[in-house]
Amino acid sequence: MKFCIKSESGGRMRIHAVQKRMTYEQADILEYTLQKFGGVASVKVYDRTCDAVIYYTCSRNCMIEFLRGFSYAGVDVPDTVVANSGRAMNAEYQEQLVGKIMYHYARKWLLPAPLRACYTIASSLKFIAEGIKCLWNRKIEVPVLDATAIGVSIVRGDFDTAGSVMFLLGIGELLEEWTHKKSVGNLARSMSLNIGKVWLANSGTEVLADADTIQQGDRIVIHMGNVIPFDSVVVSGDGMVNQASLTGEAVPVHRKEGDSVYAGTVLEEGELTVRVTTVGRGSRYEKVVAMIEESEKLKSGLEGKAEHLADRLVPWTLGGTALTWLLTRNVTKALSVLMVDFSCALKMAMPISVLYAIHEAGTHDLTVKGGKYLEAVADADTIVFDKTGTLTKAKPTVVDVVPFIDETPDNLLRLAACLEEHFPHSMAKAVINAAQAKGLEHEEMHTKVEYVVAHGISSSVDGKKVVIGSYHFVFEDEQCVVPEGKEELFAKLPEEYSHLYMAIENKLAAVICIQDPVRREAADVIAALHKAGFSHIVMMTGDSERTARAIAAKVGVDEYYAEVLPEDKAKFVEERRKAGHKVIMIGDGINDSPALSAADAGIAISDGAEIAREIADITVSGDDLAQIVTLRNISSALMKRIHWNYKKIVGINSALIGLGVLGVIQPATSALLHNTSTILISLNSMKKLLDD
CATH class of the missing domain: 2.70.150.10 (Calcium-transporting ATPase, cytoplasmic transduction domain A)
Structure with missing residues (x-):
């Protein structure tokens, strides 16, 4: 594959693929391949011009060598990358938008007035029919308002005004549909399966x-x-x-x-x-899209209020039109009120704001499953952290295996990995990774494995019962004991590490010492969350009091709880909510799932247990806890934008009504300014909430 460099500056390169035309599939393959390359921070491929803009972190020579070796045929791309990329859909809507604008102005400038009038009357029938249908169902909503404005304009012979209203309504509907599908597609892709x-x-x-x-x-x-x-x-x-x-x-x-x-x-x-x-896997994507589009999860409370307010305002607009005519006996002034309604802007701008906020969150590796969860994050005053894999590193490591029976540490580690590989948890991954690093391969040595949530694993190997898990599970629930003569060794286990206990036939066989260091950014993130408005930050863990106290002191949480069970976490969340607090729960394991479900917004770490990711309302990358601060900032910025949109919509439309009643502007001008302001407010709602 041949590329040429069109422009470049430190860490940025614009390249051109030397080919006559780039298909959507080829653009998706190129973008996917570059994104997967470790030296690329971000990339955007433009299929129309066969260009790509690459921001890279590797050396320039490394980037060039990678491009030299690229070929479309040599890349193994998942089917869903091409099938559900959204590139073809975006091109389709772009063409529709350009076509609609060109067709409108060509008709306006080239068609004779009589033909233009006939076309406008024919086009109006759809809007009038929708208004009549709405009235037939005993509802006075936005279609009634649109039908009245268009119908009155046609009756008065003002075909230009009627045509402009329909054109702007069509543009608005197209933009809303495009934005909705694009945002839903982005969300669905991020929620689709990625099982290896x-x-x-x-x-x-x-x-x-x-x-x-x-x-x-x-x-x-x-x-x-x-x-x-x-x-x-x-x-x-x-x-x-x-x-x-x-x-x-x-x-x-x-x-x-x-x-x-x-x-x-x-x-x-x-x-x-x-x-x-x-x-x-495409079936999963289609199901997720259907779920998102049909589910009320997508709507925040403010979105719902906007829709209800929009419909409630329609009778007031119609009433204001009638009152203006009764007081002034001036049809033009009355029509100026009719041409302006608050509902159109409210119904259009609010959902677009939320969907774009979800999309922007996705660019920061934050998967948000609905607008109401962004609202919950913005309003929350309490945040509860699980410790292991959340405040501590997502990849704890085994530093020692202490045997308590006549067996080598490697054999004991091999047995532990054989049991742990069936269940997802950061501690289990540490054991598996340690065994793999030592080349300790194994056949399945055990019978059926039973997993006891938040406690441990029980199975049978060579007819002997084997359990592995927490101190509480091994020594209290399973009544295991330390072998005779090994009490001193047990007492001298290093306290700076977390301990995973394995027993065979009710006797302690090994203690696996796991280093679970605090994330470097944890203390700064906790401080930033306090600054962002969280008044109560809590850490909860199933680990010992000693370990929990040390971690809590390092990261600066307000409160901590040690040796808690899954139901304890969920109970704490429910009690805080009953007390009137908005609560966020952050975790990564199976044992966090009840609390994630109980919270106003449950946040899962992406490389944690699959059940946690599926149950959670939001997923954040495991690379950097600072994403939680970013999530809070996006949510707060969204709420500010929505409130500001309310003020702009009310202010602009009230001013237009006033100017129309005073006779300063004509109905056509009023309609144009109203619809233009609605589109501009909606387009402004698509702007980034956070500065880079």
């Missing part, structure tokens, strides 16, 4: 396989806490499936042999073996 590995059932064993290799009819095993990657039918097992990502209902449903399960839902309890019926 699944457990394939193969001759009575489970084999970790690439999701892309799974075929229709294959059997895969779904463990508790994992996302179901494909539409499937249950062939064995029993479990409770959370379908909130598709239906909006957070109450899990019971699934057993013969029942259907769907891609993107989450197994909350139990274990299922399923037969795959649909492999394509």
Whole structure:
């Protein structure tokens, strides 16, 4: 593939692909490939000009070498990248917008007046029919207002005014539809599945396989806490499936042999073996789009108020028109009131503001599942952090394996990894990564694995019961003991590390010491959140009092709770809400799911447990906690924009009504200024909320 550099400056390069025409598919492939390259910070590909603007962090030579080696055929791109990119849709709407504008002015300038009048009358029938239909349903809403304004103008013979009103209404509808579909598409893409590995059932064993290799009819095993990657039918097992990502209902449903399960839902309890019926990931995207468009989740409280206020204002506008005519007996002045309504701007600007805020959040790697959650983040005064994987690093590391039986540390680590790899949690990942780093491969040595939420794992190896988990689980729930003569070794375990305990046949076999350092940015983020208006910041953890106290002191939270269970976190959130507080919960594990559901807005760390991401209302990248501050700033800026839009809409339209009643402006001018201001306010709502 051949490129030429059109312009460049420090860290920025504009390149041109030497080809006659770039298809949408080729543009998507090029953009996807560049985004995946580690040395690129951001990229934008322009298919019309065959150009790409690249912001890179690697060396210039490295960037050039990468481009030299690029070819469309040599890239393995997921089907959904091209199928659901939105590039073709954007081009379609751009063409519609340009075509509508050109057609309107060509008709206005080239058609004779009689033909123009006939066309305007024919076009008005749609609007008048919608108004009559609305009245027939005993409603006085925006269609009635539009039909009246257009109808009165035609009756008066003012075809230019009627045509201008319909043109501006058409432009507004097109912009609103385009913005809505674009924002919904961006949100759906970010919510679509990104599952790399699944457990394939193969001759009575489970084999970790690439999701892309799974075929229709294959059997895969779904463990508790994992996302179901494909539409499937249950062939064995029993479990409770959370379908909130598709239906909006957070109450899990019971699934057993013969029942259907769907891609993107989450197994909350139990274990299922399923037969795959649909492999394509596109089905998940389509379902998410449908869910977003139909769900009331998308609407914030202020959006709902705007829509209700808009419809309630229509009778007042009609009444004001009638009153103006009665007082002045001047049809022109009365029509000036009719041409201006508050409802159009309210209904258009508010949803666009929210959808663009969701889109902007997406550019910061923040996935927001609905406008009301941005409103909740803006209003919240309490924020609750889980500790492990949230305030501490998302990738804790194993620093030591202390044996308590006659077995090597490596063999004990191999056994621990064999058990832990079935369940997603940052501590489990630490054990798995440590085993992989030492090349400790293993066959499946155990029988069925049982996961006890927030406690640990229980299984059987060579007929012996093996448990691994917290101190509470191993020593209190399972009644395990320290082997004789090992009490001193147990007492001298290093306190600076978190401990994972493994016991065989009720005797402690090993303690895995895990370093779980505080994120470097954690203290600064907590300080910034205080500054952003959070009055109460809490840390909750299942870890020991000693560890929790040390972490809390380092990061500067207002309050902390140690050795808590999942129900304790959820209970705390519910009690704060009952006391009148708006609460945000941030977590990454299965044990955080109840609290995430209970909060006004639940925020999950993207590289945490799949069930946490699916249940949460917002997902943030695991790279930098500062994104939570960015989320708060976007939410607050959105609320300011919405309130400011209210003021502008009321102020501009009130002024236009006043000028019309006084006879300063004509109805056509009034309609033009009203619709133009509505479009300008809506376009302004598409501007970035945060400065770079």
